[in-house]
Amino acid sequence: MDVADKVAIVTGAANGIGRAIVEQLLLKNARTVVILDVNEEGGKKTLEELREKYGEDRVDFIKCDVSNATQLEAAFVTTKTRYERLDIVCNNAGIDNEFELEKSVAINLTAVIRGTYLAVEHMGTKNGGNGGVVINTASGLGIMPFPLLPIYTATKHGVVGFTRSVASEPMVVENAIRVSAICPGAVKTSITENQDVDKTTRYGHLLRPLLANVTKMTTTELAANIIIMIEDSKYDGGACMVSAEIPLTKVEPPTIGVQ
Numbered sequence: 001m002d003v004a005d006k007v008a009i010v011t012g013a014a015n016g017i018g019r020a021i022v023e024q025l026l027l028k029n030a031r032t033v034v035i036l037d038v039n040e041e042g043g044k045k046t047l048e049e050l051r052e053k054y055g056e057d058r059v060d061f062i063k064c065d066v067s068n069a070t071q072l073e074a075a076f077v078t079t080k081t082r083y084e085r086l087d088i089v090c091n092n093a094g095i096d097n098e099f100e101l102e103k104s105v106a107i108n109l110t111a112v113i114r115g116t117y118l119a120v121e122h123m124g125t126k127n128g129g130n131g132g133v134v135i136n137t138a139s140g141l142g143i144m145p146f147p148l149l150p151i152y153t154a155t156k157h158g159v160v161g162f163t164r165s166v167a168s169e170p171m172v173v174e175n176a177i178r179v180s181a182i183c184p185g186a187v188k189t190s191i192t193e194n195q196d197v198d199k200t201t202r203y204g205h206l207l208r209p210l211l212a213n214v215t216k217m218t219t220t221e222l223a224a225n226i227i228i229m230i231e232d233s234k235y236d237g238g239a240c241m242v243s244a245e246i247p248l249t250k251v252e253p254p255t256i257g258v259q
């Protein structure tokens with residue numbers, strides 16, 4: 001898909017990776033990108049900064065807690081009403097907190113599932129749309145085990161399993177919706193720069209040295225790879241790994257004789 005003139009939604013885009021995705025979409029001449037984030041202050045600040053840089057009518061912000069089904073659906077409806085089309089959805093919002101099981105599943109997994117089906121409803125060719133692309137932010141920890149963050153890792157494995165499956169679901173294919181998951185290694189954001197990991201994991205003493213030594217991608221480097229996935233259909237249906245050391249690679253799942 002050529003991003004030029006398209007309308008996009010990016011969740012969790014007040015900061016970090018989401019914000020960088022918004023900026024890369026704008027640099028590729030997306031017509032309008034709508035930021036959904038629960039952080040109203042951060043969202044408004046980002047909106048102001050990006051409007052100043054790229055133009056008033058090119059960026060929008062809707063306060064939305066993606067774990068609230070009503071708010072998420074309303075944000076899609078508002079976007080379609082305001083901009084009359086929707087072409088790209090990046091389900092990116094996520095948290096890392098091993099002490100918040102239900103919240104982690106609700107934000108990292110359930111909201112990604114809901115966001116994908118809302119994308120089908122609002123972009124699908126059988127529903128009056130033009131088709132479109134969905135990119136779900138998983139993690140490298142969606143394809144490898146990580147004993148220090150088992151709940152986070154489980155939610156990201158869920159995103160990978162859902163994305164690989166839903167990409168070939170008949171309803172999704174028939175509506176011309178392409179879906180894939182990005183599985184980044186460590187990226188320099190508030191998650192990996194968090195100095196207070198004891199508040200989010202039992203293993204701060206083990207995580208701190210790992211975080212200090214791991215080579216991190218920048219958010220801009222990662223977002224540029226996400227744009228490649230939007231543009232090139234060869235990544236469709238995939239769990240696509242990328243890190244400071246590994247170029248964008250579609251990781252093929254094992255099969256057990258059933259497709």
Ligand SMILES: NC(=O)C1=CN([C@@H]2O[C@H](COP(=O)(O)OP(=O)(O)OC[C@H]3O[C@@H](n4cnc5c(N)ncnc54)[C@H](O)[C@@H]3O)[C@@H](O)[C@H]2O)C=CC1
Nearest residue numbers: 012014015016017037038039065066093094139186187189
């Ligand atoms: N930073 C990293 O090393 C990696 C991050 N990821 C994933 O990338 C995604 C983005 O994370 P980062 O940019 O690193 O973190 P971040 O903390 O910088 O940004 C996350 C954004 O999501 C928003 N958010 C949190 N809960 C929300 C909710 N209920 N509704 C709406 N927005 C909400 C936050 O306000 C924030 O703006 C997450 O899904 C994360 O799991 C994946 C691999 C590596």
Ligand SMILES: CCCCCC(=O)/C=C/C=C\C/C=C\C/C=C\CCCC(=O)O
Nearest residue numbers: 096139140141184185186191210211214
């Ligand atoms: C290798 C994937 C890293 C993905 C990071 C992520 O999604 C969320 C991280 C949250 C907290 C930071 C914790 C760990 C990251 C640091 C190092 C992981 C190294 C794993 C390994 O190679 O064994």
